[in-house]
Amino acid sequence: MKNLISLLYFLCFFGFEAKSQNNKTNPDTSGSVPAVTNVRGAKYPLILSNHRVMFRIKAPEAQKVQIDFGKKYDLIKDNDSFWSITTDSIGEGFHYYSLLIDGIATADPASESFYGMGRMASGIEIPFAGGEYYAEKDVPHGDIRIKKYYSTVTKSWRQLFIYTPPGYDANINEKYPVLYILHGGGEDERGWATQGKTDLIMDNLIAEKKAKPMLVVMPDANLGAGAFGEDGLKAFEAEMKQCIIPFIENNCRVKNTSANRALAGLSMGGINTLYTGVYNTNYFSYLGVFSSGWIVPMQNSIADAQYDYMKQNSSKINGDLKLFWLAEGGKEDIAYKNGQIMLAKFNELGIRHAYYEYPGGHTWPVWRNNLYHFAPLLFK
Template sequence: MKKLTFLFIIALIFSLNINSQTIITTNNDNSSIGTSASSNVRTSKYPLILPDSRAVFHVKAPEAQKVQLDLGKRYDMIKNNEGIWEVTTDSLTEGFHYYTLLIDGVAIADPASETFYGMSRMASGIEVPFKGDGYYAVKNVAHGDVRMKRYYSSVTKTWRRVYIYTPAGYDADVNQKYPVLYLMHGGGEDERGWSTQGKTDLILDNLIAEKKAKPMLIVMVDGNIGNGGFSESSLKAFESELKECIIPVVEKEYRVKTDSKNRALAGLSMGGIQTLYAGVKNTQLFSYLGVFSSGWLPNLNGVAEAQYEFMKNNSDLINKNLKQFWIAQGGKEDIAHKNCQIMLSKFNDLKIKYTYSEYPGGHTWPVWRNNLYNFAQLLFK
């Protein structure tokens, strides 16, 4: 009997270790089973996501006097006898969250997490799963590539870069040309955002495999140009960069179709403002516009008013040229919701045709991933 009991214990220990992603942790409340976040570095066990979507964070800093977790809300971490600081958060909403560790007042990225460019700096991130995330899961389908392309900007007089998604099979058929979506990130992020935080390649791989979207190139643009993303001078510089540098480079070096019905322009937050500015007055270049979690800001030195005047004088042309003017928000909790509603009211007065959509979640990446998922299905058909 003792031998059987011993063998049972050994088998139990082995079964707990056979899957390093699911482990048991002792936190301030009780012992719970959790799953390592997919955004962790390699085999890092923490951050650990509990079944109720709370998360456990660890950091080893034996000499520190005070350690906090900044996850939008700040949490004080508690040190154990081994010099490891730990905290369990409140239940977190689905999707991607930036976070920072504050060690004796100094903000650092968590060495256990992948880092992402967001909040205008490198930050840690945690991915909280949810039932509806299957559309950007890695599946057994044909996968495209994400390529990085450097180009010289005649606008900024510097070398810049774009990230480009090419669909599966792009290199196989050298005679096939593709439509292209130019896609912009939000403030505090850069051209990497849609690829890493946004899961663009996985979303398109799955849509194309299911024949829900046309095979297309997606050019992920760096919208950080000029002296600030929302100023009129920066918007003008962005428009010039797009028309004079990015589109010519893409159309010269990649197999893309070059007429307006095969070009789309979209962006989130700051990128949505850039889409409005560069897209509405250039409908001869783009037949599809997507504005995610955005709307004209007040006090932009008359930029919105000037566009409204242009739209008033060109409403028939805009409505004729645009096959889709798709505007989406993350519900009433989206920080851009009020500005967007004011803008849409103005569009109604000007008789501008558009499609409006909401997906709950506020001003966050789960919303924008869902926006891309839905917008991509409307393109080039």
């Protein structure tokens, strides 16, 4: 009798495990679609109806294959040397991920790659029911342009991306306001232009007359290894004032007053915005800080110096700025706590600001939404 019970337990347990593994490698694929971020003709990654993602990769010599979304998934090898797995449900919007083969992180050859995480990484776009604001629509479209400029700060040639609104080339007598927008750590000037969907967001806002036509300038905020230290922040401040703004105003049809300039950034770019923007309110009338705040305790001395400056210059800051807009990605945002500490300090110092919160963490779905809500507030 004891042996029979043991056998039944084994069969039930094994059957459950087999079914579980089968669901991971051979799930119901009805209603599934290849990710729009797949390279041309690639079926996988395959997005299932419940936002789970199925991966299938051929790696005959590999000993172990994983997919890393922050959480790692072990793929299972079949007899044809294909490795497969189906993830848990992945949040809507854009996400970086890595393919790990025997512990080595690499980009998935079946997916488009993006510069993020400090290297070229795979990216996947999970369909988003609320993503109509960055969908491709039958509206007038602007352009994304790439320009080279010489930096007297770095003594090197650098590049930036520029969004020009619909009609920019035709309306040769019109000048436009400018939003300078900055990427986060581990990214560069390509971030807002590709992962951020800046052109589509702006095209749709302008078409709906929710935002004024404007240029959006996307520079590279990486100036050396110490980007989060005061030397790096000072270097970027100099880059903006000595190189980027003069280049744009000498080469594009833009209005060159502070009332027609805005500066914003996400994460590391938000810290650059705090440093460059608060100390230079004679340059900018609008500041946007997304998923950011002074990093405690690493930047305490930098923050304390700025808070002292704010205390002494609160009337000037409040008078110069038409909008100081701060946003966080909910409590799951890694910058949330530091952001709340900073907000409390602003209240204490009497610095006027607006606060917006959109749940989603420290991710591109949040920052796209931030741009969508920030841009209509500019240049009124």
